[in-house]
Amino acid sequence: MDKDNKVREIVNQKFTEYLTANNCRKTPERYAILNLIYTEQGHFDMDSLYEAMKEHNFRVSRGTLYNTMQLLLDCNLVLKHQFGQNISFYEKAYNNDCHHHLICTNCRKVQEFKDTKLKTIIQGKKNRRFSPTHYSLYIYGLCSACAREAKENNKKNSNKTHES
Secondary structure: OOHHHHHHHHHHHHHHHHHHHOOOOOOHHHHHHHHHHOOOOOOEOHHHHHHHHHHOOOOOOHHHHHHHHHHHHHOOOEEEEEOOOOOEEEEEOOOOOOOEEEEEOOOOOEEEEOOHHHHHHHHHOOOOOOOOOOOOEEEEEOOHHHHHHHHHHHHHHHHHHHHO
């Protein structure tokens, strides 16, 4: 069994345990949503998840998506992010290495990056009466394309000012 199938098997088991412990129904739709999330890579919003479910010929209502997402958040199988927008983004939580996010304030593109030195510092930080399980770091700025565009616009504006 490959690593991805093993992960999906484990998260299915964890989800089943959570649903049982909380007297929730174990519907095929809920498992289909979970399995799609753990098949895909990266961040997603509810609209893209809804469209992906349709593309995989699995029709679910938006209500089912939102209710299932709340269950997945509650049992720590999905993480929720707000990248400075009015839209929530999600990503799988189980077996997802700690990583950081670079968010362009212009085009809203989100890039993930890993920094082992930073990870070591954060995980080695001693906090009294607190045991961290995971963390998230957001860094806001301009991506290289937006920074290049801003520089060109500034140059054009500067030339116009000097010509006047």
